Amino acid sequence: MQHPTTENPKQVFSRRLEIWRANDAGAAARFVNGFFLALLLVFIPLEHGPFRAVAARKTELYPQVDFDRPRVLDPLRILIQTAWLIFVKPARPGERSPWSRAVTGVVRILRALGAVIARAGEAWGAFCLALVRRLPALSDEEESKDESAKSGRSSRRARGALLWISVVLGLALAALCITQPFNLQGQAVFLTFMFFSMVALVRVKARITLMLLFVISIVVSARYLWWRATATLNTNTWIDVVFTSLLLGAELYAFCVMVLGYFQVCWAMDRKVCPLPEDEKTWPVVDVFIPTYNEALEIIKPTVYAALNLDWPEEKLRVHLLDDGSRPAFETFARAAGANYIKRDEHKHAKAGNINHAMTVTSGEMIVIFDCDHVPSRDFLKSTVGWLVKDPRIALVQTPHHFYSPDPFEKNMHLERAQPIENSLFHDFIQKGNDTWNATMFCGSSAVMRRSALEEVGGIAVETVTEDAHTSLKLNRRGWKSAFISRPVASGLSTDTLAAHIGQRIRWARGMIQILRLDCPLLGRGLTLAQRLCFFNAMLHFLHGLPRIIFLLAPLPYMLADVYVIYATAASIFAYVIPHMVHSAVTNQRLQHGYRYPFLSGVYETVLSWYILVPTTVALIAPKIGKFNVTAKGGVIDSKYLDWHISKPYLVLIALNFAGLAMGFWKAFFSPEPEYLTLAINMGWIVYNLMILGATMSVAVEEVQKDRYPRIDLKLPVTVEIDGRAVPAQMLQFSQEGVRVGSAAAGADPFAELPEGAALSVTVPDDEGAPEKFPAHLAPADPEKTDGARDLIIDFPDDPARTDEKRFNRVTFARRGIWARTPEKPVDDRFITGFLELGRLALYGYRSMIEFLPGRTLPAVRDLVRSLLPRSPRADAS
Structure with a gap:
């Protein structure tokens, strides 16, 4: 038989069609494979040596494909197998395929380019570091108390004037940088300077360089938004206006959250433990409140025992079990263990009412509150009360919320315990920033509060379902101070399932928006500007439901209806969008190192987006609607399953994005005038969305949890x-x-x-x-x-x-x-590692969707997917 590479493309195509007809290949299979064969013959030089070698060994390299009797999905199988052969499997033992050699050449070029960029970055970094070292040293220490009042006032006025002059000049310069019109070449030069500045500053570990990274990120992102608002709005039809405005609104929301977040943690305080006076007789009397409602007795036992074991003078420690369920078994247990038992006749205002009632029948100077599943270590009081004794104006000392059982994200996504958990960013890091601005938020548990301060504001707030955050806002309005100790000295049970986790977050989201409506921190008296911004950002965060959904659907108007949500050329989009994304991602990576794993923020927000959208919208309109719900914990999961009910919103989003991706391929091959760059941008966006949604589905795969009691490593x-x-x-x-x-x-x-x-x-x-x-x-x-x-x-x-x-x-x-305790091994949180982890989670999510398909659809879908998977080349192929 004549070798195909000795024939012209037309002869190859005709002969291949004859073979397919002779072997009874279906009409659809002949059409699809014929189309892709025509593209192959047009774009691939088959007469060249490497491609001739691949063609000669096609049966060996592609064992899942019958080239004489093709099937409809064979082009996809060939594409997957080719990618697998390039990046995973060599052609033969000890031999690299021509595809692999080509890829290696590209990698070498990229590495050389990266080395040049790195050397340039180091040179620029040395220059920036020399400038930084010339700046006056910044100090976190307070002014010396023996300074005279006159010189103190003069110094403060001088610093204030300098600050305002700096702010005005900085804003003027920023406005100039943001609004200055550039052509594409000018924009490229400006962004090149910003990029190399960022590369240099990332290498210098200092607070001042982090501040400069904030400035660069804000300027680049604000310039992007200025361009979006002034040059890219599509106003051709009312549908265009709606879609383009929705995306711009979501981007403005994300920018506001980013800027407020930078401000909140720009100078995070890592407050250390304040030692207590040596004389124990001067230590305050402490009332420990453990509120409970309908939890099982076995859940509360470790907390009660640990509270009784606290390292504190026995005559100054009083442990109270607050039972809002009025259960005789709990009273019997409390009395036997040595704790006081408190119940009430009227069960109003849920947990807040339970604590407020207990305040009326106790008298300790300090009040410690533990959720009934939060277990303190013996050194809890000695780690926290010192600040309340030292400063009589401190009303609250909050500690991080730590959990000794894995949350649904850790458990279902099979994350290592060393990786930062979902709520670590707030409880371990943002609270440090809040402490800088005297805006530490009470989180409902693992905190010490001054009784006199609580009584001044009327006890725990009862107006909203997030009584904790509202209480801390009220305390700050009255001029009370707060503190945050970053050392975990208590630990609790996480939610067992994704459904329980979502239910808990719905309550938090509803409550924070209730506070925004009923007691907006931007309004009213008593708060500093910094406190207003910290509290406002905490509430604004819970409005991410709609923006996140918009980002997940933004490419679809163009794909499905030819609506341009960003009315600009593809080159302009690359020049503005990519730098905005890179700078914000790198700055947040530098800022959140150790507190948030790369790319998982999108998964966390996607999980909640649909479910908090309606409650937060209702709370904005009618803030008094909604009731307190207790989060169920301590459950057992006998068998692995996928929670299809909780996954319904994710399935709809996945289906829509796959439809958009399919339409993109159709436009690329069949549209008379395809816009390839625009298609590439939108299809890349869709692929990323599908990765986020696939990882989201992995969280809904509930893993087996047979242990009645969680195990703690020690x-x-x-x-x-x-x-x-x-x-x-x-x-x-x-x-x-x-x-x-x-x-x-x-x-x-x-x-x-x-x-x-x-x-x-x-x-x-x-x-x-x-x-x-x-x-x-x-x-x-x-x-x-x-x-x-x-x-x-x-x-x-x-x-x-x-x-x-x-x-x-x-x-x-x-x-x-x-x-x-700190993790035994460090966590690799580089961008490439985070992206690969996101890919792993996405594949696991989609594979689980197939694995847990209901009914008789499972075998057919499973066989189809298996036929698409790559395979090792057959050594015995002829």
């Missing part, structure tokens, strides 16, 4: 006593009911010969090294765990005083510093 040397002999071992984990113990010596298994249920004892050292011995028995081996360790169930005797349970709590849950 490595400690312990001693296990077996039949009178002491065996050294290592504790790996603990839970509410026992510990998981492994051998201290490699290869040894002290439990190998013991039957299930064998009686033994385990001795665990407390945080001061004192041994605490507990009777236990050996639990059945778990076949799913292959670490060689075994679970020991602690045998707590039927003791009315709960002495052994409190002792066990003291060496585990309440152990000093247990919640402040």
Whole structure:
């Protein structure tokens, strides 16, 4: 048979069609494959050596394709297999394919270009650093108190005048940079300067350079928005006006949140623990409130025991269980454990009313509030109360919300525990910025409050369902100060499922918008400008539902209806949009390092966007509608499943984006005058949206959670006593009911010969090294765990005083510093790693959609997808 590369393209095409007809290939398959074969013959020089080699080995390289009897989706199979051969699988063992060699050449060019950019950036960085070092040193210390009043007033006036002059000049310069019209060449020169400045500043780890990054990011993004508002609005028809205005509105919202966020954390304060006076007699009396409503008794036990174990003078510590469910079992438990039991007859205003009632029957100078599942370590009070004693105007000391059980994002997306969790950005970082501006927000738990301050504002706020944030706003309005200790000294249970998580966030979103309407921080007296902006940004954040949905749908008007949401050339879009995205992404990466993993913010917002859209809109219109709901926790998930009900909005968005992508391919191949650059931009946008939505679907795949009590990692040397002999071992984990113990010596298994249920004892050292011995028995081996360790169930005797349970709590849950441990290994949060992680999550989400398809559609779809997957080349192919 004549080799195809010796024929002209027309002969190759005709001969291939004859072969397909002779082998009974379908008409649709002949049409589709014929179309792509024609494109191949037009654009690919098959007469060249590398392509001739690929053509000669096509049966070996593409084992899933029958080239003599093609199917409709064979072009897609060939495309996927080709990408796989290029980036994953060599053509033969020890041999690189021609595709791989071509890609390697491109990579070498890019690396060389990157090296040139890096050297230029280093030179520019050295220049900037020399300038920075000439600036006066900035100090966070307060003015010396012995300075005379006259010189102090003079100094403050001078600083104030200098500040205002700097602000005015800075705004004037920024306005000039933002509004100055450039042609594309001028814009490219300006952005090149900004880009190299950013590259240089990122390398210099200092607060002043971070400020400069903020300025550059704001100027580039504001210039983009000025261009959008003045040169890209489509006003041809009313439909054009609607779509282009919606996108511009969403971009303005995102810009406002970005700028306010930069301001909020531009000089984040990392407040340290303030030591208490040496004389314990001067320490205040503390009332510990543990409000509960309908939670299970087993959930609240660790919190009550840990509160009783707090390192504080016994005569100055009073622990109160606030039971709004009026349950006799809770009263019996509280009395036996040594806590006070408080209930009320009228159950108004939910948690806020429960706490306010308890204030009327207690008298401690300080009030500590723990959610019933938030367990404090013994050093909680010594880490927080010092600031309240030192400064009588501080009304609130808040600590981070830490969780010892994985949240739905960690669990369902299989994220490592070392990676920052979904709420880490606010609780671990933004609160530091709030502390700088005296705007720390009360988060409802793990906080200490001054009773006199609470009484001054009428107790915990009851006007909204986010009583915590509203209370801190009221305290600031009255001139009270607040503080944030960034050290985790309490930890709680996360929500078990995505549905529960969304329900919790709906309440938060509704409540924050209620505050915005009923007690807007931008209005009224008592707040500084910085406090107003911090509180306003916290509320503005929960309006992200509509903007996020707009971004997920923005490319579709052009794809489906030829509506230009950005009325500009593709070159102009590249010149303005890409720099805006790059600068904001790099600046946020530098700012949020260690507190937010790259690209996951979009997933977090997408999960909530649809569900908070309606409640926040209703709250804007009718802020008094809505009630407090308790978040369910402590559940068990017996089998893995995909929550199709909660996923309905994501499925609609996925279907619309796939429709837009399909239309893009149709336009590229069949439109008489395709706009390739515009199509490429919109299709790239859609692909990114589909990655975000696929990762969102992965969160809805609920993983198995069989443990009744969450396990907490803690490595400690312990001693296990077996039949009178002491065996050294290592504790790996603990839970509410026992510990998981492994051998201290490699290869040894002290439990190998013991039957299930064998009686033994385990001795665990407390945080001061004192041994605490507990009777236990050996639990059945778990076949799913292959670490060689075994679970020991602690045998707590039927003791009315709960002495052994409190002792066990003291060496585990309440152990000093247990919640402040740092991860053992660093997290790789580079952009490329984050993007690859997003791709992994997206693939897992789409694969799970197929895996959990209901009914008889699963086998057919599964077979189709399997036929599209890449395969290893067949060595025996002829």
